[in-house]
Structure formats: structure tokens, C-alpha cells
Amino acid sequence: MIKTVISKISIGALVAFFFLFLGGPFVWLLGMSVKPPIDILSYEPRIFPKKFYFQNYSDALEKSGIIQAFFNSFVIATISTLIILMLAVTPSYFFARNKGILTKSVSIWILVSQIFPLSLLVIPIFLTMQRLNLINTRPGLILIYIIINLPFALWLLRGFVLSIPSELEEAAQIDGATFTQVIRKVIFPLLAPGLIVVASFTFINVWNEFFFALVILSDPEKSTLPLKLAQFLGAEGRGLFGALAAATTMAIIPSLALFALIQKRFSDNFLAGAVKG
Amino acid sequence: MSRSDHKRRREKSFFVREPLIAIMAAPLILGVLIVSVIPTLLASLIAFTDLELGLNLRWNFVGLQNFFDAFTDSLFLSSFKIGSIWALSVTILSMVLGFALALLIERRKWYSPVLKILGVFPWALSPVIVAIIWEILLNPNSGPINGWLRKFKLPGGNINLLGDFNFALPTVIVIGAWIGIPVMTVTFMASLKTISRETIEASFIDGATSFQRMRFLLIPHMRPIITALFSLNIIWNFNSFGLVYVLTSGGPGGRTYVPALFVYDESFKYGHFGYASAMGLIITVALVVVLGIYVFARNRNEVEA
Numbered sequence: 036m037i038k039t040v041i042s043k044i045s046i047g048a049l050v051a052f053f054f055l056f057l058g059g060p061f062v063w064l065l066g067m068s069v070k071p072p073i074d075i076l077s078y079e080p081r082i083f084p085k086k087f088y089f090q091n092y093s094d095a096l097e098k099s100g101i102i103q104a105f106f107n108s109f110v111i112a113t114i115s116t117l118i119i120l121m122l123a124v125t126p127s128y129f130f131a132r133n134k135g136i137l138t139k140s141v142s143i144w145i146l147v148s149q150i151f152p153l154s155l156l157v158i159p160i161f162l163t164m165q166r167l168n169l170i171n172t173r174p175g176l177i178l179i180y181i182i183i184n185l186p187f188a189l190w191l192l193r194g195f196v197l198s199i200p201s202e203l204e205e206a207a208q209i210d211g212a213t214f215t216q217v218i219r220k221v222i223f224p225l226l227a228p229g230l231i232v233v234a235s236f237t238f239i240n241v242w243n244e245f246f247f248a249l250v251i252l253s254d255p256e257k258s259t260l261p262l263k264l265a266q267f268l269g270a271e272g273r274g275l276f277g278a279l280a281a282a283t284t285m286a287i288i289p290s291l292a293l294f295a296l297i298q299k300r301f302s303d304n305f306l307a308g309a310v311k312g
Numbered sequence: 313m314s315r316s317d318h319k320r321r322r323e324k325s326f327f328v329r330e331p332l333i334a335i336m337a338a339p340l341i342l343g344v345l346i347v348s349v350i351p352t353l354l355a356s357l358i359a360f361t362d363l364e365l366g367l368n369l370r371w372n373f374v375g376l377q378n379f380f381d382a383f384t385d386s387l388f389l390s391s392f393k394i395g396s397i398w399a400l401s402v403t404i405l406s407m408v409l410g411f412a413l414a415l416l417i418e419r420r421k422w423y424s425p426v427l428k429i430l431g432v433f434p435w436a437l438s439p440v441i442v443a444i445i446w447e448i449l450l451n452p453n454s455g456p457i458n459g460w461l462r463k464f465k466l467p468g469g470n471i472n473l474l475g476d477f478n479f480a481l482p483t484v485i486v487i488g489a490w491i492g493i494p495v496m497t498v499t500f501m502a503s504l505k506t507i508s509r510e511t512i513e514a515s516f517i518d519g520a521t522s523f524q525r526m527r528f529l530l531i532p533h534m535r536p537i538i539t540a541l542f543s544l545n546i547i548w549n550f551n552s553f554g555l556v557y558v559l560t561s562g563g564p565g566g567r568t569y570v571p572a573l574f575v576y577d578e579s580f581k582y583g584h585f586g587y588a589s590a591m592g593l594i595i596t597v598a599l600v601v602v603l604g605i606y607v608f609a610r611n612r613n614e615v616e617a
Contacts, residue, residue, distance in 0.1 A: 042522070046416070050416060050423050053412075053413060053430065057427075057430040058426075058430050060449055060490075063448065063449055063456055075454050076453075077454075079459070080455075080459030152572075152592060152596050154588075154595070155355045155589065155593060156355060157576075158358060158579055158589055158592075159350070159354035159355050160351055161579075162354075162369070163351075243436075243441070244438070245440050245557075245558075246554060250580060261441070264440050264444060265557075276448055276454060280448060283444050287437065294433060294435075298432065
């Protein structure tokens with residue numbers, strides 16, 4: 036009896052801890068983004084202010100370059116994602132259906148490439164970009180994002196192709212469908228959810244990327260959002276927490292929306308898809 | 313005709329039926345290999361030169377000089393030590409928390425769906441965003457942690473957790489674990505689903521305590537996953553850059569100067585490409601060797617047990 040009470044209490048405490056530790060920071064951020072400057076300066080900790088102060092949001096948007104950075108990040112992430120999807124579809128199909136030595140060696144390479152330290156690869160990549168005159172350009176950054184995200188996107192997509200039984204294709208062929216018809220009418224519709232997951236996954240990754248943006252882009256006009264936010268924090272953000280919190284809240288929204296879209300599949304299929312032999 | 317014969321015939325026919333796919337895929341596969349193999353080789357070569365950042369690239373072959381320099385550079389060695397503490401602590405902490413979270417989610421109580429979303433969502437955030445959120449939380453004047461400590465007259469209310477010599481590294485480690493939780497949770501959740509219900513039920517009938525169930529059932533079942541997660545996360549964390557760069561830039565007084573920051577500064581602040589590549593190579597080789605030994609030992613124990 037006492038034992039069950041103790042275990043109930045400790046589980047309750049653990050749940051409370053996780054709610055606070057994982058959820059608390061977001062609640063505080065949201066509260067901070069609507070706090071008037073006077074409340075931020077006060078020593079009294081309060082989660083939400085008595086009166087909401089939405090001017091933080093307009094202040095954040097007026098900050099030099101935040102809107103531009105939103106736009107830059109959006110364009111870069113969209114283009115990278117589309118190109119990665121186009122490049123990944125055919126090879127992922129190939130790797131899902133072919134079980135030869137090539138598939139095995141490439142799959143090992145893809146997994147190994149995931150653990151390669153970027154601090155080692157960044158110098159050769161930087162030198163190559165320099166040679167190609169792509170330093171401080173958005174196409175250069177997009178090229179890097181394609182290269183670093185393609186292997187895993189390909190691998191993720193392969194997991195989704197694997198879940199389409201090849202018997203379906205054979206049945207369609209027996210029914211007289213041509214190869215392109217099989218692709219268009221059988222594979223593609225079934226693969227569409229997988230494409231959405233891979234696209235969202237890639238988009239979030241690129242949207243959030245910081246290291247290469249920092250190395251490649253020096254022109255403030257071209258800054259991506261993470262770069263701009265980091266600069267904002269370093270320059271004046273510590274004095275303007277309200278506007279900083281507002282900008283950060285807005286920057287989370289696209290990730291949040293895409294994450295909500297793939298959340299269920301992410302938890303259930305993400306690893307299954309990636310690990311399945 | 314046996315099943316395997318049937319299967320083999322189907323695999324063979326793949327190339328006959330879809331040569332188009334194979335032809336289209338080939339250059340892409342080759343491209344992926346080229347862009348990932350060549351930089352690795354190049355970086356290894358640069359490590360033996362005195363190449364510097366700049367527009368006109370001149371370089372001399374300097375042999376092992378960069379490596380000697382690195383091993384006698386006390387700043388690099390201390391950065392390596394900080395990196396080891398950081399990577400180990402973050403990995404273990406996020407693993408323990410992720411495991412606990414996965415167990416709570418598997419209980420399927422009212423709190424499970426909420427915890428599932430909270431536990432996985434930080435994955436979708438940029439390290440920059442996480443750093444800003446925690447900067448705001450940990451601000452000694454307006455942050456809630458210091459604020460509440462002060463309000464309830466608890467010790468530590470006036471400590472600047474990110475700026476204090478003793479607290480900076482532990483604080484950054486907790487934040488690193490916060491980001492690391494999602495991958496752990498998702499993986500452990502997937503692994504928990506693969507334990508058969510019957511085995512769990514049998515353990516209840518046999519009167520096992522929950523500690524025994526953990527010790528003799530769950531952990532042995534997950535051992536391969538734990539080994540893999542541990543190794544991968546040590547590598548990821550050892551090379552993580554954005555979070556610490558934005559939070560502390562290595563400070564105060566170099567207390568959080570993790571190797572990724574060190575190599576970045578050496579490359580792009582001081583422009584020592586050759587030296588930085590050598591350090592990158594040392595880090596990579598050290599990680600591969602240590603983790604190789606760890607995985608090998610783990611696998612051997614597995615076979616014996």
C-alpha cells in the first residue's frame with residue numbers, strides 16, 4: 036500500500052518535472068513576447084503580464100532585416116527541399132527494389148556520412164565554394180544544403196518505398212499498365228504521404244541550419260533567419276528581450292506547423308523507415 | 313519452385329523491367345559518392361599543409377608539424393577535455409531523460425499524448441532558437457529561475473548561470489540534454505513497442521518488481537539500441553556547434569570552449585586552415601577509435617552473455 040503511494044507520487048513528480056522542463060520554456064517565451072518593457076525590467080517573476088503588449092511583434096518586424104531574413108530562409112529552404120525531392124525519388128526507388136551489393140555499400144556509406152564531423156568537411160567545402168565563386172551567395176548555400184541533406188532524405192524515402200509491396204506493381208503490369216503508368220498511377224499516389232514527410236523533414240532541417248549559413252554568408256542582406264536572430268541577440272537583443280522573444284516566437288511557427296503535419300508519422304515511422312533492412 | 317528461387321527471379325527481373333530507373337539513378341549515386349568522399353580526402357590532405365584562409369591559395373607541405381602543434385597546444389587539449397565532458401554528460405543525461413519519458417509515454421495515461429508532443433518537439437527547433445529561449449530564461453535579472461530563487465530566498469538567486477566560471481558548463485550541458493531528448497525518446501518509444509506484450513505480462517505473473525522488470529527485461533532488450541544511440545550521440549554532441557556558439561561563445565574564460573568552436577575559430581577567425589584540419593582529423597580519429605573499442609567490447613559481451 037505504502038509502496039504504491041510512493042510510486043504514484045514519484046511518477047507524478049516525474050511527470051510534473053517533464054511538463055515544467057519541456058513545456059515551461061515555451062510558455063515563458065510566449066509570455067515574454069507580450070510583456071511591456073516595464074514588466075521585463077521588474078524583478079518580480081511573472082509568466083504573463085497584466086496587460087498584453089503586442090508592440091513587441093511590430094518592433095521585431097521593424098528591426099532591420101528580420102522580414103528579409105524570413106524571406107531568405109523561406110526561399111532557400113523551399114528551393115533546397117524541392118531539388119532534394121526531385122533528386123531523391125528515383126534513387127530511393129532503386130535502392131528499395133534492388134537488393135544487390137551496390138545498395139548495401141551505398142546504404143553503409145549514407146549511414147557513415149551521417150556521423151562525419153562538419154568541422155572537418157567545412158574547409159574543403161569552403162575552398163570549393165570559393166573556387167566556384169559561390170561564397171556569400173544564396174545559390175552556394177542551397178548547393179551545400181542539397182549535398183548535406185540528400186543522403187538522409189534518400190534513405191528516409193527508401194523506407195517509404197519499401198512499404199509499398201512490389202506485388203502491387205506486378206499486378207498493375209499484368210493488367211497491362213506500362214512502366215510509366217505504374218509509376219504515375221500506383222507508386223506515386225502511395226508514395227505521396229512519404230514525400231510530404233521527407234519534404235517537411237528536409238525543410239525543417241534547412242530552415243534551422245546555422246553553421247554553414249554563418250560560414251558562407253557575410254552580407255546582412257542575405258542572412259537567413261537563424262543567422263539574423265543570433266546577430267540580434269549578440270548586438271542588442273539582451274536589452275530588447277520583448278522584441279527578441281516575439282521574433283523567436285514567429286520563427287518557430289513554420290517549424291511548428293510542419294512538425295504538426297508529420298508528428299505522428301515522425302514518431303511511428305521515422306526510425307522504422309530508416310532502419311528497415 | 314521454392315520461395316527463394318521465386319525471390320531471386322524477381323530480383324533479377326528488376327533490371328530487365330526497369331533499366332530506365334537504373335540508368336537514371338546511376339549518376340545521382342555517383343554524385344552523392346563524389347561530393348562526400350572528395351571533401352573527406354581533401355580535408356585529410358590539407359591537414360598536412362600550412363594552407364591559410366584567403367583569396368590566393370598558397371601552401372607548403374609541412375608534414376606532421378600541425379599534429380605536433382596540436383598535441384602541445386594547451387588550449388586545444390583543454391578544449392578536447394571540455395568537449396569530452398560535454399559530449400559524455402549531454403549524451404548520458406539526455407538518454408536517461410529520454411528513457412524515462414518513453415516509459416511514461418508508453419503508460420498511455422492522460423499525460424502521455426502531451427508528453428509525446430513536448431518531448432519530440434524540440435527536435436524541430438534551430439539550435440539558435442533554443443539558445444535564445446534559454447538566454448531569456450537564464451537572464452539573472454529578468455529570468456524566472458533567478459527570479460523565483462530570489463523570491464523564495466533560496467541560495468543562488470544572484471548567480472549568472474551562463475556567466476559563472478563554475479556553473480556555465482553544467483548549465484550548457486542541461487540545455488544540450490534538452491535538445492537531445494527528442495531523438496532518444498522517439499528511438500526508445502519505437503524499441504519499447506517491439507517488446508512482446510506476453511513477456512511483459514509474464515513478468516507480472518511471476519511477481520517481478522518494476523525494478524527487476526527494468527533490469528532484466530527492458531534494458532537487455534534495448535541494449536543494441538542503447539549502444540547505437542550512445543555512440544551516435546557522442547559523435548553528434550562532440551561536434552555540436554550552434555548551441556554553445558550562441559549561448560556563451562566558449563566563455564566565460566574558455567570554460568565552455570568545445571572543440572567545434574575551437575576548430576571554427578582557428579579556421580575562420582584566424583584563418584589557419586591547415587592547422588584546423590589537423591585538429592578536425594585528430595578529433596575524428598579519436599572518436600572513431602574510442603567508439604570502435606566501445607562497440608566492439610559491447611558486441612563481444614553480447615555474444616558471451
